[in-house]
Amino acid sequence: MYSYRARRLIAEMPNRGSLADATHSAQAENPVCGDIIKLYLRIEEDVVQDVRFECRGCPGAMAAAAGITELVKAKPAAECRALDVEALEAHVGQLPLHKRHGLELAIDALRSCLGIGDR
Amino acid sequence: MHPVYLDNNATTPVDPEVYEAMTPFLREEYGNASSAHERGQRARKAVEESRSQVAELLGCPEREVMFTSGGTEADNLAVWGLAMRYRDRGTHIVTCKIEHPAVLRTCEVLENDGFQVTYLDAAPDGIVSPDDVAQATREDTILVSVMYVNNETGTVQPLSEIAEVARKKGALVHTDAVQAAGKIPVDVKQLGVDLLSISAHKLHGPKGVGALFVKEGVEVVPWMLGGSHERGRRGGTENVPGIVGLGKACNVATRRLDEFQSVIGGLRDRLEEGILESISGTHVNGSRTARAPHVTNISFDGIGGEALLVALDFQGVAVSTGAACAAGSISLSHVLSAMSIPEERIKGAIRFSLGRFTNTEDIDYVLRILPDLVERAREAAPKTTD
Structure with missing residues (x-):
């Protein structure tokens, strides 16, 4: 089952598209299914001033990608660095078990964006 | 809704x-x-x-x-x-x-x-x-x-x-x-x-x-x-x-067989033609002549059908799709695959199947909400990948 919040994220896709004046961008890809999440951040004074995502993939990846943009927007970069799958799941709400890999992909994209290593 | x-x-x-x-x-x-x-x-x-x-x-x-x-x-x-x-x-x-x-x-x-x-x-x-x-x-x-x-x-x-x-x-x-x-x-x-x-x-x-x-x-x-x-x-x-x-x-x-064929067939055509006219990059999968009156299977270029399914569901519309991702691996429709339809089109396929209780208001509602959902999904699609 998808939570109401996950379904809203998939239907409305807030913060979708690219960001021309991004200071940071990176993508993560699942080599098996081909899902891709690309994040664009504009970080100024160590705060995420703006954020966008692009995603090609299953609904779990879509919800996670849109959800992570809501989580990081206007947050200090230091707080963003501490985000993990559990925090993202708490924001997105329930995803079907077999769609949870989208959460990991979104966190990977964020960590890559911020120049930190693997989960 | x-x-x-x-x-x-x-x-x-x-x-x-x-x-x-x-x-x-x-x-x-x-x-x-x-x-x-x-x-x-x-x-x-x-x-x-x-x-x-x-x-x-x-x-x-x-x-x-x-x-x-x-x-x-x-x-x-x-x-x-x-x-x-x-x-x-x-x-x-x-x-x-x-x-x-x-x-x-x-x-x-x-x-x-x-x-x-x-x-x-x-x-x-x-x-x-x-x-x-x-x-x-x-x-x-x-x-x-x-x-x-x-x-x-x-x-x-x-x-x-x-x-x-x-x-x-x-x-x-x-x-x-x-x-x-x-x-x-x-x-x-x-x-x-x-x-x-x-x-x-x-x-x-x-x-x-x-x-x-x-x-x-x-x-x-x-x-x-x-x-x-x-x-x-x-x-x-x-x-x-x-x-x-x-x-x-x-x-x-x-x-009610005759009525089903004419009425439901008409609604299916209204839905299908409405989608093809209002949304670019859409393709009907399968014969448009040798077919039953209650189904249309349409691929939407550049988006995943599974995500579109969930987006439609959020708006109250129940459909099904031609591909499903489970635990990171993709399962493509064996039917569309056997018809030699390219993988990207299978991933973007949605099946709309009508029944005796489907009515014009249902179809017009779908035609009203669908273009925006497709446009959002396409806007979210990566233009380039690293």
């Missing part, structure tokens, strides 16, 4: 007439149709009346209709039961790659039991060629099983031609007509088939009941062993409420 159900090929809502007919057999008329007393005989009478209603829809005598637990059991019994009965005549079966898993999995079981199975491709329009069937059918072919209406695309197979070429070579013919019954005319004599499967819940009847037409003289080895029910072909006490529901569903379908 306007709830719209366009997943009628998955299952249909029970018709109120069907519900009314079933209710007494869930309450006071609880007799076992095999019992000799009056209550049992009333149940028997109801079962036989239902058999007559199914027979009327299929154009066959009542004795050629046997009840099952649904389309899957009917398919299993037709393919396996016939293979077991006639394996002394031959061990080759011809079917096609767009069949329902109820046929395909049964064929795989038979392959493990010494049978050879030829799985034919479909053309890009979803049609299985009678010439291909003729070429594949051999002296030792005992069965040709080709579905009548495909569940994913609605494509109608040239079944009478397929049956004719199969019969010429001495093979028996089965068809899975689960998505045909009640949607297009199904006349077993005109089609020339020996076995034909239907399911109640696909034509506004209850779940858990179906029927198999078995032509007089054709024998199947029972799949379910027990008493001598259904002329010794299926053990087990008859599901009287379900059978009554199936009978009534067939009765309503017979009466």
Whole structure:
């Protein structure tokens, strides 16, 4: 089952598209299914001033990608660095078990964006 | 939000007439149709009346209709039961790659039991060629099983031609007509088939009941062993409420077949044309001429059908899709794959299937909300990847 919040994220896709004046961008890809999440951040004074995502993939990846943009927007970069799958799941709400890999992909994209290593 | 159900090929809502007919057999008329007393005989009478209603829809005598637990059991019994009965005549079966898993999995079981199975491709329009069937059918072919209406695309197979070429070579013919019954005319004599499967819940009847037409003289080895029910072909006490529901569903379908074809066919066309006109990069999968009136399968370029399904669901619209991602691996529709449709188009495929209770407001609501959902998904798609 998808939570109401996950379904809203998939239907409305807030913060979708690219960001021309991004200071940071990176993508993560699942080599098996081909899902891709690309994040664009504009970080100024160590705060995420703006954020966008692009995603090609299953609904779990879509919800996670849109959800992570809501989580990081206007947050200090230091707080963003501490985000993990559990925090993202708490924001997105329930995803079907077999769609949870989208959460990991979104966190990977964020960590890559911020120049930190693997989960 | 306007709830719209366009997943009628998955299952249909029970018709109120069907519900009314079933209710007494869930309450006071609880007799076992095999019992000799009056209550049992009333149940028997109801079962036989239902058999007559199914027979009327299929154009066959009542004795050629046997009840099952649904389309899957009917398919299993037709393919396996016939293979077991006639394996002394031959061990080759011809079917096609767009069949329902109820046929395909049964064929795989038979392959493990010494049978050879030829799985034919479909053309890009979803049609299985009678010439291909003729070429594949051999002296030792005992069965040709080709579905009548495909569940994913609605494509109608040239079944009478397929049956004719199969019969010429001495093979028996089965068809899975689960998505045909009640949607297009199904006349077993005109089609020339020996076995034909239907399911109640696909034509506004209850779940858990179906029927198999078995032509007089054709024998199947029972799949379910027990008493001598259904002329010794299926053990087990008859599901009287379900059978009554199936009978009534067939009765309503017979009466409303013309109306279904014109009204629902018109709504399907309104939906399909509306989508093709208002959203660029859309493609209908399967033949647009040889098809049943209640289905359209459309691919949306550049987006995942599965995400679009969830977005539509959020807006109250139920549909199904041609691909599913599970735990990081993609499972593509075996039907669209067999039609040689490119992978990206399969991933973006949505099946809209209409039912008797679909109306113009439903269609117009979908046409109103869909373009924005597709546009958002396309805006979110990566323009370039690293």
